[in-house]
Amino acid sequence: MNLACEVSKLDPLTSRRPRILYVITRAERGGAQTHLLNLLHAMHHDFEVLLATGEEGFLTEACRTRGIPVHVIPLLQRRINPFADVKALFSLRKLIRDFRPDLLHAHTSKAGFLTRLAGRTLGVPSVYTIHTWLFGTPAISKISSLLGWPGERLAARWCDRIITVARAGADVIGRSGIASGEKVVTIYNGIPDCGEQANLSSVRSPTLVMVARFTEAKDHDTLLRAFAKTRAETRLLLVGDGHLRAKFEALARELRIETRVDFLGDRGDVPSILARADIFVLASKTEMFPISILEAMRAGLPVISSQVGGVSEIVTHGETGLLVESQSVDALTHALNAMIASLELRRRLGQQARQRFLSAHLSTQMEEQTRAVYLDVLRTRGSQAARQVTVPNGLGYVEASKPETIRF
Secondary structure, X not given: OOHHHHHHOOOOOOOOXXXXXXXXXXXXOOHHHHHHHHHHHXXXXXXXXXXXXXXXXXXXXXXXXXXXXXXXXXXXXXXXXXXXXXXXXXXXXXXXXXXXXXXXXXXXXXXXXXXXXXXXXXXXXXXXXXXXXXXXXXXXOHHHHHHHHHHHHHHHOOOOXXXXXXXXXXXXXXXXXXXXXXXXXXXXXXXXXXXXXOOOOOOOXXXXXXXXXXXXXXXXXXXXXXXXXXXXXXXXXXXXXXXXXXXXXXXXXHOOOOOOEEEEEOOOOHHHHHHOOOEEEEOOOOOOOOHHHHHHHHOOOOEEEEOOOOHHHOOOEOOOEEEEOOOOHHXXXXXXXXXXXXXXXXXXXXXXXXXXXXXXXXXXXXXHHHHHHHHHHXXXXXXXXXXXXXXXXXXXXXXXXXXXXXXX
């Protein structure tokens, strides 16, 4: 859709609602994109919203299906390229001048840096959500890691709030001196409920599932090596795609478990796949607050996960799942075999995981707390448009006078 047509629909003469421009680098299916899609869907009732991203993909398609306008900036890419990055910055500045947002909300590091810089130069307040910390990990290049920390410290000066999706993220910000405490707020991820539930049974051999892109950070290597040491009748479903998929397909053949492992690719029916499984596994080397674990808990599945980042803020060891040392084949093998061997354990942990999800991680809670942050920023900056929006359920606003963690 032509941007001019999209913007014309949002003329200030016909609407007094505040406008929010959301910016994210990638549109692929992933946790940050799912998080943002839920936000866009919820916020477009109270705000005029527009999504800007660097590519077409899952997120842009899902937004258009929901009637949410989209603008693609092809030069907005994850890899550092000074020439392309400067052009992307100017494209963002033009989009901001055309759309005239009251607030910018950036997601992921490249979009976060450029959006906050564009907002600072044009006098538009901004909020930045950190979904994970990849600096110093194999997930990004060495030059990106080298520039990442000073870049985050600099960009933090340009924005009004930094939202972390786990306390672990706020701890990193504090330890590294990225931002002062009054700018930082933690709002746990949340997702909508779903009617598709797992039916944990002894009728069949347990089926394990992991939902993750094939990258080094997700550590399919450790999972496959541990799974090779489980009972021969168990199956493993790997949902996701990525540049390392062929490598791990070859590893499955090398371990002689290729007939027990299904590589399902990128799927849009994850809730149905989870409902047919018995155990959820996430073997990542690094995480913050994985949406995939929330999806598993929503389905009533017991979780086995490496204890990294903010995972222990979702999964309580022995209550809603089992936590293991990251990159330890022996530890993961032990947890897998314990869960596979006991239907009673699977059912108990799965039921408690479902209850934890319902009590703490429904999307409405995350959305209302984010809305409160928006209105706090807008009112602090003197926006008249903020008067048109109210915070439901009397949640009030996030105080900017002290560091705060929103906990449910």
